[in-house]
Amino acid sequence: MTRRQLTAGLLLGLGLGGFVDGIVFHQLAQTHNLLSARLPPTTLAALEINMFWDGVFHAGTWLLTAAGAGMLWAAGAERPPAWPARAFAGALLVGWGLFNLVEGVLDHHLLGLHHVVHGRHQLLADLLFLGAGAAFVVIGLALMRSSRRQSAAAVERTL
Amino acid sequence: MAPAAAAARPAGGAERVGGVARMAGLAALLALATAQVGGCEQCGGELRRQVRAAIFAADFAGNVLVVLAPLLVLLALVLAVHLRAPPRPRRGGAPHAGTASPP
Numbered sequence: 001m002t003r004r005q006l007t008a009g010l011l012l013g014l015g016l017g018g019f020v021d022g023i024v025f026h027q028l029a030q031t032h033n034l035l036s037a038r039l040p041p042t043t044l045a046a047l048e049i050n051m052f053w054d055g056v057f058h059a060g061t062w063l064l065t066a067a068g069a070g071m072l073w074a075a076g077a078e079r080p081p082a083w084p085a086r087a088f089a090g091a092l093l094v095g096w097g098l099f100n101l102v103e104g105v106l107d108h109h110l111l112g113l114h115h116v117v118h119g120r121h122q123l124l125a126d127l128l129f130l131g132a133g134a135a136f137v138v139i140g141l142a143l144m145r146s147s148r149r150q151s152a153a154a155v156e157r158t159l
Numbered sequence: 160m161a162p163a164a165a166a167a168r169p170a171g172g173a174e175r176v177g178g179v180a181r182m183a184g185l186a187a188l189l190a191l192a193t194a195q196v197g198g199c200e201q202c203g204g205e206l207r208r209q210v211r212a213a214i215f216a217a218d219f220a221g222n223v224l225v226v227l228a229p230l231l232v233l234l235a236l237v238l239a240v241h242l243r244a245p246p247r248p249r250r251g252g253a254p255h256a257g258t259a260s261p262p
Contacts, residue, residue: 006244007237007240010237014237049210049214060226064230102229113226
């Protein structure tokens with residue numbers, strides 16, 4: 001896997017992880033917004049203000065995704081010797097997992113901007129979010145390692 | 160083969176008509192969306208002023224920074240990985256700079 005392929009996978013994983021968070025938790029389940037611990041969306045005005053900050057956050061994740069698409073294009077332009085699908089899937093998962101870990105630690109625990117769900121089970125939900133992130137990183141790294149071993153074995157067979 | 164290929168291609172006039180139809184459709188969509196915004200009772204007035212004032216208050220820059228903080232940290236992480244990784248994998252798959260990877 002070339003450096004650009006790896007970076008593209010990580011950036012796209014970060015962006016897609018951010019969109020999953022926004023689509024699932026902000027829009028479909030509506031369990032939180034970006035600043036919902038500071039300004040609970042209990043009135044229409046508060047909901048609109050939260051929606052604005054959600055938009056700023058998702059504009060940022062859009063930029064990461066666009067950067068990932070650009071990097072993938074650049075990776076294709078340098079004519080890489082291989083497109084290892086398993087390693088790329090691993091990089092995507094690592095990116096998504098990193099999103100959960102960094103966003104979870106910063107926004108949920110250090111800055112206290114919001115929790116995955118507000119109320120009785122917020123700590124459990126926050127920990128599950130972090131646990132999912134850690135699991136994605138571990139699985140992603142394992143996929144990348146297995147792809148590397150596979151390509152090493154292929155080289156040995158040709159020698 | 161050449162005449163068949165030419166026949167398969169749409170004529171220039173048809174392409175132009177398609178482009179005009181697409182532009183007209185887009186203009187109609189925009190007109191509809193604008194009409195909806197104009198008809199929205201919540202979009203002007205006191206609520207809108209309240210929301211704008213709350214968003215663009217003294218803490219606006221701080222809120223932007225706080226909201227984008229995780230993404231900036233993540234970007235820094237990816238940048239660090241990008242700068243440390245070799246451009247191409249070593250023969251056999253392990254990372255090493257400057258050598259081609261297996262076919």
